[in-house]
Amino acid sequence: GQQVMQIPQYQHVQEGEDFTTYCNSSTTLSNIQWYKQRPGGHPVFLIQLVKSGEVKKQKRLTFQFGEAKKNSSLHITATQTTDVGTYFCASDGKLTFGQGTILTVHP
Amino acid sequence: DSGVTQTPKHLITATGQRVTLRCSPRSGDLSVYWYQQSLDQGLQFLIQYYNGEERAKGNILERFSAQQFPDLHSELNLSSLELGDSALYFCASSALASRETQYFGPGTRLLVL
Numbered sequence: 001g002q003q004v005m006q007i008p009q010y011q012h013v014q015e016g017e018d019f020t021t022y023c024n025s026s027t028t029l030s031n032i033q034w035y036k037q038r039p040g041g042h043p044v045f046l047i048q049l050v051k052s053g054e055v056k057k058q059k060r061l062t063f064q065f066g067e068a069k070k071n072s073s074l075h076i077t078a079t080q081t082t083d084v085g086t087y088f089c090a091s092d093g094k095l096t097f098g099q100g101t102i103l104t105v106h107p
Numbered sequence: 108d109s110g111v112t113q114t115p116k117h118l119i120t121a122t123g124q125r126v127t128l129r130c131s132p133r134s135g136d137l138s139v140y141w142y143q144q145s146l147d148q149g150l151q152f153l154i155q156y157y158n159g160e161e162r163a164k165g166n167i168l169e170r171f172s173a174q175q176f177p178d179l180h181s182e183l184n185l186s187s188l189e190l191g192d193s194a195l196y197f198c199a200s201s202a203l204a205s206r207e208t209q210y211f212g213p214g215t216r217l218l219v220l
Binding site for chain 2: 033041042043044045048088096097098099100
């Protein structure tokens, strides 16, 4: 079945540093969604990318969808303690979620 | 607050037992999804219902079943529970069947002893 691999599994950064998580698929994705789950919380939808090469920004967050629609990335500029949580990518086809990247930010 | 409600919030039960988890989607949403989240398995899609009908099936065990009622609320039934079924169970809803933006409920934490 369709699998979405996400790396890294963990990322520890100092406040102010940048952070990137990557999502890779062996098959072409129709679209990709990104979610954030705060510790003890539930996943919250961040964005959906549909077009090849698409780039979308939300304040300090930049989302990219690869040209081949097989990979995606989420980049956070100048992390803050409020960015702490697990970031998931999800493919639409089979509602497959990546394992998530757990981000911790040290003040 | 996503508008999706789940009950109960916590559930403790014993192996071999059966439990029912309940979910009410956001007002107007026709699709309901069930997910299992455990420490070692991440977020696993179980099943989707759209307007009362099963729409998609994921990694749902035969011991588990679900349904969506005419008022669009959904129930996930877990039977012959095993220790490994201990997990967070999330329900999510979306407006249509095409799995666009999903809104997650707060989850039900199940502990099987």
